[in-house]
Amino acid sequence: MSYDHRTIETRWQRYWDEHDTFRARRREGRPKLYILDMFPYPSGAGLHVGHPEGYTATDIVARYSRMKDIDVLHPMGWDAFGLPAEQYAIQTGTHPAVTTQQNIATFKRQLKSLGFSYDWSREVDTTDPDYVRWTQWIFLQLFKKGLAFQDEVTVNWCPTLGTVLANEEVIDGKSERGNHPVERRPLRQWMLRITAYADRLESELEGLDWPRGTLVMQKEWIGRSEGAEVTFRVKEHDGSFRIFTTRPDTLFGATYCVLAPEHPLVATITTDAQRTAVDDYVAKSKNRAERDRAATKDKTGVFTGAFAENPVNGQPVPIWVADYVLMTYGTGAIMAVPGHDERDWEFAKAFGLPIVEVVKGGDVTQAAFTDCEDGELVESGMLDGLRPPEAKKRITAFLEEQGLGTKRVQYKLRDWVFSRQRYWGEPIPIYFPVSCEGDPRTSPHKIHYDQPLAVEEAELPLRLPELEDFKPGDDPAGPLARAVDWRFFRKDGRWYARETNTMPQWAGSCWYYLRFIDPRNATEAWSPAAERDWMPVDLYVGGAEHAVLHLLYSRFWHKVLFDLGFVKDxxxxxxxxxxxxxxxEDGEKMSKSRGNVINPDDIVQAHGADVVRLYEMFMGPLEAVKPWQSTQIQGVVRFRDRAYTVGMRRTTEAIDEATRRLVHKTIKKVGEDIERMAFNTAISALMVLVNHLQAQDPVPREAAEALALLVSPFAPHLGEELWQNLGHAATLAYHPWPAFDPALATDDTVEIGVQVGGKTRGTVRLAKDADEAAAREAAEANPDVARFLEGKTIKKFIYVPGRILNFVVG
RNA sequence: GCCGAAGUGGCGGAAUGGCAGACGCGGCGGAUUCAAAAUCCGCGGUCCUCACGGGCGUGUGGGUUCAACUCCCACCUUCGGCACCA
Structure with a gap:
């Protein structure tokens, strides 16, 4: 009887649905596991094979855990705001909400066809007004805490496209699409003050069970560095500026200073003689995107004509303007120490500026000496003879004493630009007073952006207006600005204007894991009880592409909610x-243009959901990058069919010793492998069991039952079918995971290798706990071994019970 | 350039100090079949040898150890991330 995957799989999927099998329930005092997948953006292309990979992994853990009598929360939802639906709307006029719902329906059908054990009653959709309401509510909490604010941010504005472009969409001052000119222009944006949490976002990474590389990436992104801020006075001018340095110990070696082109002081200190050159340079840098600037490492810059005074030795140092100094980091100004900083060294070489050695240890005429552990301070007054770490402390203390500087911690992390000039996102729940003679929808008016007002929480959700045309348009306020009847409203006789920017796609995914714990709560985003019951997320599985942004943003929101007392962790x-x-299959990244995309639907159709699940888990370690190989699928198809054939045979209560031991070994191995998420080797162990049972007809009942239960997390439809065939009326989803007898899970005699001089020459079968004398005797009796021992003196004999025997010969 | 991960049969991979290549794909031989597919049984690192057996073998070169895919040092290659952050 062959396995008819279409009938069997749909039957069990219907059973699970009808019986609400996977509804999450929390029992007082029981252990719990919150097992979460990164929820997908429901694109028009449907599921790709990457989705079922992570989703199968978590599903295995979830199914296994339920059988271990653990309360499991395993939900799924949709990160459904986003550009593609909006782009499609611009092209076709179809409302993004329509496209989104169609795509969600497709994704849901596909996920259901794979037999994942989600609690679908908890499904959330970030575009649902009931969800948007709480995203907006969290934004208001941030706003009220002073963590959401407006600022003029220099963005890449493309007038032709009528939109703001990301840095990577700008190439050489032109838009990537269409090659239209792009201006760097300040635009009012909503910002989130993530920098206020920089220290905690870094330090609290400690103790997280996360991949090492991801922790490192987050840390680098936050980019904490310790140093000092030092004030430099401008000579013959009443201005001064502050610089940030991580090498205050090299202060005596500062031979010039550099201001970023955007630095406010540039305009006032530039001498008349240098004015034209400086203005030209500043104007040119302005329209270069930051990424562009970074692409060319060749140093450029212009002398301002002004000098500053080195605060520790009174030496005059020329002040330059150069774009290798960024306005967005530190103070936008640096002291340049060409002797001990590579960038300054290159700049000094390019412009013939003096290079002074203040830390002995290298040759500053050849290259900057940047070692900050070793070396000895010279030509540095009171610091002479010290090593850099000591000198740093000394000079910082001195600067603080003299009121010339302070110790300072600086982060690379910047505040988060949170507004988008788009339609398909959550409206920002803020409005502003309007001054107008008459009706601002038709008359000239002024919007007081400096007086933002929060929408009343009771009025949330603030819904998107209906629009005919979703194009960004020529107004940088975004498409919502055109919905004048939505934008302007009257309250208590005064006119107000709503914010027309929307939130970025990150917003919904920042907190969805919290909505899953209490998804239908109509009065709160989630209840404290639900939070106590289920948080934190115990296992979170998703792509490494979210290693920085999503995870960092989400952690930031969580910490704010923690500070406000809404969450306990x-x-x-x-x-x-x-x-x-x-x-x-070609070993390249799957993409439409390469034509190497595998559609999981096709595999489900041809071979069934269990095969997709088994294959993706059998390919290799979960974390590894690995190529799809269609020919390999045959292997798991055979396994599935054999397991079915063997499992459907009549059973016997009799069981031979070897089979019994193998069953117990397999129970042990599969359980341990699931716990360390080594699914490929767990499946391999199941293959060994099935291959062994192949020859047994009738099959021992103990073995058949174990097989059904053990295979079920991986191939749940197969598991249920076998289980039912063994006479069980109910689903095995909550049947206790079989226990193994440790005595049976290991053999009592083992075959171990015998080495002579480190080379294996033969094997002997020994009792597991045989003593050394017995082991040696057995080994010497082995002719293959004896041959190599002949005429040799045995210097040493090594015996590791159950592992190895080794004669060390002279 | 810096940071992170990884290099094992024809291929995906297993073994995290103890018999390298589990399990699977492909291949080869056999059973079944009129024949084929499917299925089942068996054999599969490489070199020398008819064979018995032996030499070599986990990116490269060194080292530690009775014993190294595994630990240490240096290097090469691939993938991922960052990249003038003072």
Missing amino acids: AEPYARLVHQGLILG
């Missing part, structure tokens, strides 16, 4: 695992 995701990318 400082961190949302206790354990994180990234599934590795699945490449195409």
Whole structure:
């Protein structure tokens, strides 16, 4: 009887649905596991094979845990705001909400066809007004705490496209699409003060069970560095500026200073003689995107004509303007120490500026000497003879004493630009007073952006207006600005204007894990009880592409909610695992243009959901990048069919010793492998069991039952079918995971290798706990071994019970 | 350039100090079949040898150890991330 995957799989999927099998329930005092997948953006293309990889992994853990009598929360939802639906709307006029719902329906059908054990009653959709309401509510909490604010941010504005472009969309001052000119222009934006949490976002990474690389990436992104801020006075001018340095110990070696082109002091200190050159340079830098600037490492810059005074030795140092100094980091100004900083060294070489050695240890005429542990301070007054770490402390203390500087911690992390000039996102729930003679919808008016007002929480959600045309348009306020009847409203006789920017796609994914714990709560975003019950997320699985932004933003929101007392943990995701990318059969990244995309629907159709699940888990370690190989699928198809054939045979209560031991070994191995998420080797162990049972007809009942239960997390439809065939009326989803007898899970005699001089020459079968004398005797009796011992003196004999025997010969 | 991960049969991979190559794909031989597919059984690192057996073998070169895919040092290659952050 062959396995008819279409009938069997749909039957069990219907059973699970009808019986609400996977509804999450929390029992007082029981252990719990919150097992979360990164929810998908429901694109028009449907599921790709990368989705079922992570989702199968978590599903295995979830199913296994339920059988271990653990309360499991395993939800799924949709990160459904985003550009593609809006782009499609611009092209076709179809409302993004329509496209989004169609795509969600497709994704849901596909996920259901794979037999994942989600609690679908908890499904959330970030575009649902009931969800948007609480995203907006969290924004208001940030706003009220002073963490959401407006600022003029220099953005890449493309007038032709009528939109703001990301840095990577700008190439050489032109838009990537269409090659239209792009201006750097300040635009009012909503910002979130993530920098206020920089220290905690870094220090609280400690103790998270996350991939090492991801922790490192987050740390580098936050980019904490310790140093000093030092004030330099401008000579013959009443201005001064502050610089940030991590090498205050090299202060005596500062031979010039550099201001970023955007630095406010540039305009006032530039001498008449240098004015034209400086103005030209500043104007040119202005229209270069930051990425562009960074692309060319050749140093450029212009002398301002002004000098500053080195605060420790009174030496005059020329002040230059150069774009290798960024206005967005530190103070936008540096002291340049060409002797001990590579960038300053290159700049000094390019412009013939003096290079002074203040730390002995290298040759500053050849290259900057940047070692900050070794070396000896010279030509540095009171610092002479010290090593850099000591000198740093000394000079910082001195600067603080003299009121010339302070110790300072600086981060690379910048505040988060949170507004988008788009339609398909959550409206920012803020409005502003309007001054107008008459009706601002038709008359000239002024919007007081400096007086933002929060929408009343009771009025949330603030819904998007209906629009005919979703194009960004020529107004940098975004498409919502055109919905004048929505934008302007009258309250208590005064006119107000709503914010027309929307939130970025990150917003919804920042807190969805919290909505899952209490998704239908109509009065709160989630209840404290639900939070106590289920948080934190115990296992979070998703792609490494979210290693920085999503995870950082989400952690930031969580910490704010923690400070406000809405959650009890400082961190949302206790354990994180990234599934590795699945490449195409050609070993290249799957993409439409390469034509190497595998559609999981096709595999489900041809071979069934269990095969997709088994294959993706059998390919290799979950975290590894690995190519798809269609020919390999045959292997798991055979396994599935054999397991079915063997499992459907009539059973016997009799069981031979070897089979019994193998069953117990397999129970042990599969359980341990699931716990360390080594699914490929767990499946391998199941293959060994099935291959062994192949020859047994009738099959021992103990073995058949174990097989059904053990295989079920991986191939749940197969598991249920076998289980039912063994006479069980109910689903095995909550049947206790079989226990193994440790005595049976190991053999009592083992075959171990015998080495002579480190080379294996033969094997002997020994009792597991045989003593050394017995082991040696057995080994010497082995002719293959004896041959190599002949005429040799045995210097040493090594015996590791159950492992190895080794004669060390002279 | 810096940071992170990884290099094992024809291929995906297993073994985290103890018999390298579990398990699977492909290949080869056999059973079944009129024949084929499917299925089942068996054999598969490489070199020398008819064989018995032996030499070599986990990116490269060194080292530690009775014993190294595994630990240490240096290097090469691939993938991912960052990249003038003072």
